Amino acid sequence: MVKKRKPRPRLNRKPIQRKPTLPRLVNHPDPLVSIIIPAMNERATLAGVLREAGRVHPLSETIVVANGSTDGTAELAEACGARVIRTPEPLGHDVGRRVGAEAARGQALLFVDADMVIPARELRPYVEAVLSGVDLALNGYSGPAGRKEAHPVVLAKHVLNGLLQRSDLRGASLTAVPHAISRKGAETVGLEALEVPPLALARAVLLGLNVQAVHTVPVGKLNPARGRVRDKGKRVDPLTALVAGDHLEAIHWLLRQQGPRGGYSDLGRQRGKVR
Amino acid sequence: MIMETKHSIKPRRKRNRRPPVRSRGRTGRMNNGLARKGHRLARPIGRKGTAGSSSLQRLKSKALAAGVRAAAESKGAGQGSPHLQECFREWAQAERIDGMPYAAILTAALAYRRGYAEAAGLSSTWIPLPLKGSASAIVTASNEEKTLPAVIAELRKLPLKEIIVVLNGCNDGSFTAVDRDPRITRLSFPERLGHDVGRAIGAATATGDILLFLDGDLSVAAEDLAAFLLAVDRGEDLALNDLSPYLPPFSQQDEVTRCKAFLNLALGRADLKANSLTAVPNAMSRRALRTMGTAALIVPPKAQALALARGLKASAPISVDVIRKNRIRNSNSGAGNAVAKMIIGDHLEALGEVMKTEGVRLRFTTLGRSQIAKMRNAR
Numbered sequence: 001m002v003k004k005r006k007p008r009p010r011l012n013r014k015p016i017q018r019k020p021t022l023p024r025l026v027n028h029p030d031p032l033v034s035i036i037i038p039a040m041n042e043r044a045t046l047a048g049v050l051r052e053a054g055r056v057h058p059l060s061e062t063i064v065v066a067n068g069s070t071d072g073t074a075e076l077a078e079a080c081g082a083r084v085i086r087t088p089e090p091l092g093h094d095v096g097r098r099v100g101a102e103a104a105r106g107q108a109l110l111f112v113d114a115d116m117v118i119p120a121r122e123l124r125p126y127v128e129a130v131l132s133g134v135d136l137a138l139n140g141y142s143g144p145a146g147r148k149e150a151h152p153v154v155l156a157k158h159v160l161n162g163l164l165q166r167s168d169l170r171g172a173s174l175t176a177v178p179h180a181i182s183r184k185g186a187e188t189v190g191l192e193a194l195e196v197p198p199l200a201l202a203r204a205v206l207l208g209l210n211v212q213a214v215h216t217v218p219v220g221k222l223n224p225a226r227g228r229v230r231d232k233g234k235r236v237d238p239l240t241a242l243v244a245g246d247h248l249e250a251i252h253w254l255l256r257q258q259g260p261r262g263g264y265s266d267l268g269r270q271r272g273k274v275r
Numbered sequence: 276m277i278m279e280t281k282h283s284i285k286p287r288r289k290r291n292r293r294p295p296v297r298s299r300g301r302t303g304r305m306n307n308g309l310a311r312k313g314h315r316l317a318r319p320i321g322r323k324g325t326a327g328s329s330s331l332q333r334l335k336s337k338a339l340a341a342g343v344r345a346a347a348e349s350k351g352a353g354q355g356s357p358h359l360q361e362c363f364r365e366w367a368q369a370e371r372i373d374g375m376p377y378a379a380i381l382t383a384a385l386a387y388r389r390g391y392a393e394a395a396g397l398s399s400t401w402i403p404l405p406l407k408g409s410a411s412a413i414v415t416a417s418n419e420e421k422t423l424p425a426v427i428a429e430l431r432k433l434p435l436k437e438i439i440v441v442l443n444g445c446n447d448g449s450f451t452a453v454d455r456d457p458r459i460t461r462l463s464f465p466e467r468l469g470h471d472v473g474r475a476i477g478a479a480t481a482t483g484d485i486l487l488f489l490d491g492d493l494s495v496a497a498e499d500l501a502a503f504l505l506a507v508d509r510g511e512d513l514a515l516n517d518l519s520p521y522l523p524p525f526s527q528q529d530e531v532t533r534c535k536a537f538l539n540l541a542l543g544r545a546d547l548k549a550n551s552l553t554a555v556p557n558a559m560s561r562r563a564l565r566t567m568g569t570a571a572l573i574v575p576p577k578a579q580a581l582a583l584a585r586g587l588k589a590s591a592p593i594s595v596d597v598i599r600k601n602r603i604r605n606s607n608s609g610a611g612n613a614v615a616k617m618i619i620g621d622h623l624e625a626l627g628e629v630m631k632t633e634g635v636r637l638r639f640t641t642l643g644r645s646q647i648a649k650m651r652n653a654r
Contacts, residue, residue, distance in 0.1 A: 040652040068645075070654050090652070092644025145526035148519065149548060152540055155525075159537040162530040163623065195644070226651050238647050245639030248541060248626070252635045255627045264620025266574075267613060269469030274570050275479055 023051035025062050025081035032059040033127050034106035037082075038096025039064055039114035043071045048117035050080045055120035056110065057127055063103055064114070065096040073114075093242060094175075098194040101186055107131070110180045118178060118217055125215035126180035135185030136204050139178055140213035142171030143220055152240055156247035160198055163254060163262060164205040172213035174201040175243055185209050198243075202250040206257060331382055334372075338383040341366050342390025349395075356401040360434040363387050363403030373405040373509075377502045377592065380405065384501075402432050402497050406508045408484030409436040412500075413477030416440065416491025417467060420448040425494035427453060432497035433504065436483045440491070441473035449491070470617060475572035478564055484508075486564060489556040495595055502593040503558035512563035513582055515550040517591035521598050522549065531615050534622040538576055541626065542583040543638035550591040552579040553618055563587050576618070576625040584629045584637075 035053045039046055046064070053062045062082040066074035068090030077084045085103055097111055108130040110123060129137035143154035150158070157173040174197035186194070188207055193200040204211050228235040254262050345362035346354065363384060367373050372383050384403050392399035412430050416423055423440075430438050438459045442449050444467030453461055462476065474488055485507045489495060506514035522528060528549075536549040552559075552575035559582075564572075567581040583589060629637060641647065 040648055041654045042652075068648065068652070090645045090648040092646075092648050095644055142526075146524050148522055148524055149536070149545075150525040152545070155533060155537055155540060158525075159530075159533050162533060163619065167530060229650075238641050238650065241639045241641035242644065242647055244540070245636035245641065248630070248636050248639060251623070251626055252630055255623060255630075260624055260627050261620040262623035264616050264623060265613075266620060267470055267617045268467075269472050269573060270466070271469075271472065271570070271573055273464070273468055273472060274475040274573055 020047070022047055022076075022080050023054050025050060025054045027061040027081065027083055028059045030059075031061040031106040032131070033057040033061075033108045033110060034100075034104035035060055035062045035110045035112065036097060036100030036104060037062065037064045037112055037114050038091070038094075038100060039066050039073050039077070040068045040090055040096075041071045041073060042069075042114035043073050043076055045117055046073060046076055046114050047080065049112065049114050050077065050082055052117060052120045052123065053082075053112065056123050059106075061104070061106060063100045065091070065100045067091040067096055067099075092195075093239065094197055095195050097197075098191050101181075101191050101194055107183050108180050109183070109186060111177055113177045116219065116223065118219075122215070122217050123178055126178055129212065129214040130180045130182045130185075133210060134180075134212050134214060135182045135188070135209035136174065136201065136211040137180040137214040138169065138172040138174065138201075138212065139176045139219065140170075140172050140216035141176055141218055141220065145171070152244045156198075156244045160202065160247050160250055163251065164202060166205055166211065169211070169213050173198065174204075175246070176219055178217060178219075196246045196249055198247045198250040199253055202254055206254065331379060334379060334383050335386040337370070338366075338372075338386035339390040341370075342387035342392075343394040344390075345387075346391045346394035354395045354397065356399070356434070359388065359391050359399065359401055360403045362391070364405050367405035373407075377505055380505060381498055381501060385498075400432050401434070402501055404434050404501055404504060404508075406434060406485070406504060408508055409482075410434070410485040410487060410504050410508075411436055411481035411483030412438045412487040412489065413474060413481060414438065414440045414489055414491050415471075415473030415477065416442050416449055417444045417473075418447045418449060419491035420445075420452040422494060423449055423452045423491045424454075426489065426491055427459070429494050429497045429500065430489075431456070431458070433500060435487075437481065439477045439480055441468075441477045442491075443468040443473055470614070471575055472573050474575070475569055478572050479569045484561050485558055486561070487556065487558045493555070493597055495556050495597075499593060499595050500556055503556055506590065506592040507558045507560050510588060511590050511592070512560045512566075512587035513552065513579065513589035514558040514593075515547065515552065515589065515591040516554045516557055516597065517548075517550055517594040518554055518598065519548050519550070519591075520594050521596055529615065531618045534619055535576070538580060538622050538625055539583070541637045541639065542580060542629065542633075544583050544589065547589060547591060551576060553621070554597060556595060556597075574621045574624050576621045577628050580625040580629045584633050 033056065035056060037049060050062060063085065064077035064082045065085045066077060067087040074084050074086050085099060091099060101109055108127050110127050112118060126137040143151060145154060154171055157171040161167060161169040185204060188209055189200045189203040193203055228237055349358060372380055388399055388401060388403060412435050414426055435458065439462065440453050440459060441462045443464040450463055453459060478486055485504055487500060487503055503514045522532060532549045535551040539545060539547040563582050566585050566587060567578045571578040571581055
């Protein structure tokens, strides 16, 4: 049976859906906090990310490093009032962080990604830690570790922290966002080291900076899986090998600094006894 | 009531978390010394219900009869372990036993031995094995007079060419605890050589095609050691002890275990998990020893890294629980102990060594940073 629709006056009419208002960012001329957001084709989430960024600290600037974007990411960021650094070509994974850090003027550099919206109250602890003396304020998220074998990246992060005698950091890493770095910290490790985050972490620990996991945001659930390629029949993310390899670069640097055993004793092996 | 049920569930769940070592495969149901608590002897035989065990039964009776025949044919003269070994090797080759899973080979070997011993009137404990190459065992010990005799006793059951005992820094009766036997070579050093140095010295002296390494402080059943010998004899270059069943979840693993897993992963062998030459028992081929050099054995993870980087064959064919049985000393217990730190240093040394030839990023080779960005974020 087909029900005939009766004409009825609409009393409770929904308001017409308007485009959501864009966040209005105010970049302080002499900022205390610089929020650095590398973005490549992230128009879908960028407005939300910028809105939260604007709520982190009153004396802040927001820098969007729009690289290789073809979807209007840069224009959107500009419309919101962010400082925008444009490059036509993709800078590459983590390279945008270095570019943003070079342009930053604040004393605390907060790094977030453009592809996930993290509420400002979850970002403030990192900034507050840096403003009160921490040099590297890391995300305490360690990744899933309930099974016997961990994901290669999770394993690499734990191993590197252990080798740096910082097992207390567990799987916390500069690879994961959000994190904040003091200006002194960034200058000590060298801005170019920020392109290889595990290397920057290793340098920070060995050079005696104050490195702490200050707050935990479970970014694993927020991170979208993408760009999988087939390798031996399995779908793998090429980023896994990149990040795991970054950890080897950090270990290589550690070995160059501390000698072939990384400063660990061999408990007096009589190596000369073996022909 | 509800509280009670909750309490009764909790401990049970904890127990379940322990590795189901015993129930794995069909090894739990076999006797002849094959089923021992805490040991996984080999991969399950046969996939289908009773088919596997009945064919195993057939194999057993066949081996028993062959053993009886072998003893009867020789009639007293020349009976003994070399004769048993030779007869079994020929029979195993003829019956194509050598291609079977370890558990089947062991079952056949033990049944053959029983038949042989009964017919010859000997109380034999030897385990004949279908080995193509010769095998040397290397035992390192430092003040282990209590455990050393048991270790040697297990080794003497095996068809080994030689047993090399490297004693160092002993001020107890370790030297006299090793009996005199033409098969046993005693190397004694008054001073402590340090960790794993004895292994390298023993390996330099060894002449066999297969080298089996173990420590003097822990006796491992000959049946378990046999699997390592068989694995190398069949073409593996490194046969590691599979400690995975005894490991806790990743969050509770120690630094050393994680380093071991990371080294394997970095060399493209994630399938080896956290198994390492650092753990005994393990065995290697002469080809492996030649490839990595005797001196590399001083730092076992370095030897392993070199072997994996050069593409040698490695696997972990069997599990022997050395964690629970290991003697607890002040220096090797607790987090951050001296031995653990040394092993971590060994892994750094290993990584540094292979980075020289394989590049800093080892097997984690991938596209450039910007190419990956393009792949993941391009519109």
